[in-house]
Amino acid sequence: MNKIPPIDLGQQYKLIAQEIGVAVEQVLASGYYIGGSEVARFEEAFGEYIGVSDCISCNSGTDALFLALRALDIGPGDEVIVPVFTFIATAEVVSSVGATPVFVDIDENTFNLDVNKLESAITSKTKAIIPVHLFGQSVNMTRVMETARTHQLSVIEDCAQATGATWNGEKIGRIGDIGCFSFFPTKNLGACGDGGAITTDNTAIAAKIRMIKDHGQSSKYNSEVVGVNSRLDALQAAILNVKLRYLDQWNEQRSRIAQRYHQFLGAVPGLIVPTEATPGQSVWNQYTVRVLQRATDLIFDRNVVRAQLAERGITTMVYYPVPLHLQPVYEDLGYQPGQFPVAEQLSQEVLSLPMFPELSTEQQDSVIYAIKDFLSQ
Incomplete structure (x- = not known):
């Protein structure tokens, strides 16, 4: 039985191994391993x-968010609005600077921040909104920016899972005040280790981030x-320089795979395929379906479906089993169970299917047939 992983980084490496090898050898031979050209x-x-006018690289996507908050002078006594359904890093950086994360429920169709619930979360202590472009799809940035400007709030885009995605023709990461990216290996643009970046058109913010990320120094030994x-x-920069040239091609391949999933899984009973919101263009870091729960029929259970797929050698993932x-x-x-009903329901239903640019038609068909065979009984 040929196993199908959720992502296969080895396949991607094989396609660009020679270019990566040359780039890495050049760095090693140069003797400049930190910073440099x-x-x-x-x-x-x-x-x-x-x-954007400014891009500042850093250690990780988490650090990118942390540096953005620091640059905006957000700290104790401040509140930052965060979607309740995302990876913990989005909220923990708010806590790390001493501020308080304020959670907002999500939209059941896009898995993203429910922009209709933004206003009710804003208080006199609110300083910023962090919209997370989850699974590769942009939040409705038109609504986010309208709300932010009305209340004079900063917007920090969490773009970790959506490098290359757009909203109304604009790349995410340049719509808000600051964009934060992760180059963790499983991301659309992934390094061979950790890495991150911050993007902005605000030169004053960029200068402050550059200072904070380098021990607070405005010049050497002057903090x-x-x-x-x-x-x-x-080394990671050299690898990313190679991969960046392929990013749009890989994102297009992801889109084609997503469309096939749509086509063949859209009518499967008990399954809801993801919706691509307009005028956005997703880059499908994940292809996340919902397995609807039915108390009277155990077959319609996310964990049962996942186990059945695993028996056929198909590995799926659950992002995320516990809302923040x-x-x-x-x-x-002081939040209570039941306070964010959409996120709580979806956390029991979401299932991310294998999704990576090199996923073959045969592999995808195996996933599709296995799901249809099980759920169409």
Whole structure:
């Protein structure tokens, strides 16, 4: 039985192994492993790709969010609005700067922040909104920006899962005040290790981020603020410089795979395929379906379906089984079960199918037939 993984980074590497090898050898031979021309080249190229004046590389997507909050002087006594259905990093960085995350429920069709519930979450302490472009799809940034400007709030886009996605023709990461990206290996643009970047058109914010990420130094050995050490190393930058050239091609391949999933799984009973919101264009970091629960029929259960697929060698993932308000770390915020019903329901239903640019038609057909065979009984 040929196993089908949720993502196969080895296949991608084989396609560009020679280019990666040359790039890595050049860095090793140069003797410049921190900073240098490869990092500068990547920052320039990625900033141009997103369409911003400034791109600042850093250690991870989590650090990108942390640095963005620090640059906006958000701290104790402040509140930041965060979707309740996302990876913990989005909220923990708010806590890390001493501010309080305020959770908002999600839209059941897109899995993204429900923009209709933004207004009710805003208080006199609110300083920023962090919309998360989950699973590769943009949040409704038109509505987010309208709300933010009305209440004079900053917008930090969490673009970790959506590099290359657009909203109304604009790349995400340049619509808000700051964009934050992750280059974790499983992302659409992934390094061979950790990495991240911040994008902005605000030169003052960019300068502040550059200072904070380098021990608060405005010049060597002259620290003006308490900073951190957050660097993208030259080896990862060199790898990303190679991969960036293929990103649009890979995203297009993901889109074609998503359309086939739509076509063949859209009418399967008990299954809801994801919706692509307009005028957005998703880059399908994940293809996440919902397995609707039915108390009278055990077959319609996410975990049962997942186990059945695993028996056929198909590995699926669950993003995310526990909404943020039910995480033990946030018990002290006082949220209660049932407070965010959409997120709580979807956390029991979501199932991410294999999705990567190199997924073959035969592999995808195996996934499709296995799901249809099981759920159409």
